[in-house]
Amino acid sequence: MRQPREQNDSGFVLVAVLWILAALATLASIYSAYAVNTAAGSHLPDDRLQAEASIRAGIEMAAFRQLAVPEPVRPSQGGFNLRVGRTSVAVRFRTEGARIDLNAAPEDLLAGLFAALGVDPKSAKAYADRVIGWRTKAVPNAESNEAKLYAQWRVPYPPRQAPFQDTLELSLLPGLPAPLIERIRPFVTVFSGRPTVDVSSADPTVLSALPGMTPAILTALLKARASAPGDRQDLLNLLGPARSAAAVDRSKAIRAAIAVALDSGRQVRADVVFRLTEVGEDPYQLLYWRDDFDGPTPSG
Secondary structure (H helix, E strand, O other), X not given: OHHHHHHHHXXXXXXXXXXXXXXXXXXXXXXXXXHHHHHHHXXXXXXXHHHHHHHHHHHHHHHHHHXXXXXXXXXXXXXXXXXXXXXXXXXXXXXHHXXXXXXXXXXXXXXXXXXXOOOOHHHHHHHHHHHHHHHOOOXXXXXXXXXXXXXXXXXXXXXXXXXXOOHHHHHHOOOOOHHHHHHHHHHEEOOOOOOOEEOOOOOHHHHHOOOOOOHHHHHHHHHHHHHOOOOXXXXXXXXXXXXXXXXXXXXXXXXXXXXXEOOOOOEEEEEEEEEEOOOOOOOEEEEEEEEOOOXXXXXX
């Protein structure tokens, strides 16, 4: 009579032990995952510091390469690679004058850029008018036609009527399609301050926006730029009727695209704009910095 009862007790104890072992295994796996995540997270501050230091080293070197030569012969664009400790840094830079300035460009140049991106002439002019209406200062005690237009379109805010602070403000202009804004942002800036475009380094899309530009002029310009990039006056002479919005003197604002490969294997990209000062202790002034360390950032 006692043997079955002893077997039942033994079976119960075995099941209980198995449950305890399973619970301990689960706790161990949870702790292991926590330890791994904590260890990985502890590297984030180090990676951030390393990325920022590498980006700044790229800026410093780009500024040095500009200031190391006389202004008349400074390159309008270029690139180089360097090492910062165990980190690889790739830098590509171009004068900001190669872009169209939203705060300084005339209407026909803005409309030309929209047209170069495939917008019909009527809509291109309307979009250019919205850009100018956003940036134009209001006249005191006078009714603003641009503000009236925003009210008619039931836009919940008035136009800024002050200079663009960022190219992302294009998304606030009524009527501009979002896909068009993404396409145009790599070709515009708020840091050049010039109504003209540096034709010695501008993208062909920007060159196509110049008033009076033709396919024949554009082809001749690109060919001359490739064969004799240092002959700036010759580039201007080739432009003919498209010369009014062109320039070849260097802007002091430089945009640098910087790619950082950390020794941890992480990749970080940054878009930076700085202005050469050439006076005082600091050779440059940082105008803009955006990187993707914490996630993707808008292009341009």
